[in-house]
Amino acid sequence: PTPAGCTEGAxxxxxxxxxxxxxxxxxxxxxxxxxxxxxxxxxDARDSNSASxxxxxxxxxxxxxxxxxxxxFDLGFSGSYLLYVKSSFVANAPLIDLVNTxxxxxxxxxxxxxGWSNGxxxxxxxxxxxxxxxNNLPITVAGVTRPISRVPAWVTFxxxxxxxxxxxxxxxxxxxxxxxxxxxxxxPPIVLTTNGGNNGFAFDN
Numbered sequence: 001p002t003p004a005g006c007t008e009g010a011x012x013x014x015x016x017x018x019x020x021x022x023x024x025x026x027x028x029x030x031x032x033x034x035x036x037x038x039x040x041x042x043x044d045a046r047d048s049n050s051a052s053x054x055x056x057x058x059x060x061x062x063x064x065x066x067x068x069x070x071x072x073f074d075l076g077f078s079g080s081y082l083l084y085v086k087s088s089f090v091a092n093a094p095l096i097d098l099v100n101t102x103x104x105x106x107x108x109x110x111x112x113x114x115g116w117s118n119g120x121x122x123x124x125x126x127x128x129x130x131x132x133x134x135n136n137l138p139i140t141v142a143g144v145t146r147p148i149s150r151v152p153a154w155v156t157f158x159x160x161x162x163x164x165x166x167x168x169x170x171x172x173x174x175x176x177x178x179x180x181x182x183x184x185x186x187x188p189p190i191v192l193t194t195n196g197g198n199n200g201f202a203f204d205n
Contacts, residue, residue: 006037017042050091057082057107072117079110079129102151102191106131120165126158137193151191157183 002015011019014036021042061078085105086095098104108131115124132153138146158181165174 002037002039008035008037011036013037015039051087051089052091052095054084054086054095055082055105056084070118074115075113077110077112079108082107100131100133102133102135102137102193104133106133120163122160122162122164124160126160128156128158130154135191135193139192146192149192151189154186154188156181156186159183 003013005013006015007013011022014022018036018039021044022036024044024046057080059078059080061076063074063076065072065074067073082099082105084097085099086097088095099107108129110129112127113124115122117123130153133151135149135151138148140146158179160177160179162175162177165171165176
């Protein structure tokens with residue numbers, strides 16, 4: 001409410017909230033004789049960093065190498081597992097665990113490899129896993145709302161071939177390689193949503 005005795009051009013007589021709003025950074029310059037005695041509400045639309053996120057999980061890797069005659073082999077795996085991704089969008093709001101939901105990180109990601117080399121030749125096969133998650137943004141089609149669904153995990157493979165060339169002569173030091181990502185052309189799972197006006201799209205969370 002406007003205090004009794006509010007006088008335009010005299011900020012000390014304004015409602016204290018109005019007077020404080022006039023002094024906020026990047027809000028001015030405001031004329032001091034504006035119609036501030038008639039203000040009924042102040043909307044503060046500045047960007048603010050009031051959200052918070054807490055995340056916990058594990059990252060790990062393991063590698064093993066061995067030889068059989070002139071053949072060299074190596075096996076390995078690296079991955080991450082999130083225990084939770086808790087977020088609040090305004091100050092002092094309760095934290096909500098959003099891991100494994102659409103538009104947020106999945107709990108599990110991993111990449112394994114198996115390699116063989118012999119002299120100038122080398123072959124590496126990689127396997128990639130993106131864990132499953134929940135699509136809790138269903139769409140409505142013809143008055144029917146699609147239920148919340150579980151998006152399956154996405155598994156792909158990559159292949160790397162290389163030849164290091166001759167040890168002597170004109171081709172000494174030459175290395176040729178061929179890399180194929182998503183070797184079997186696996187499409188990511190289809191996610192039904194109305195985000196951006198799209199009714200269905202491929203989504204790598």
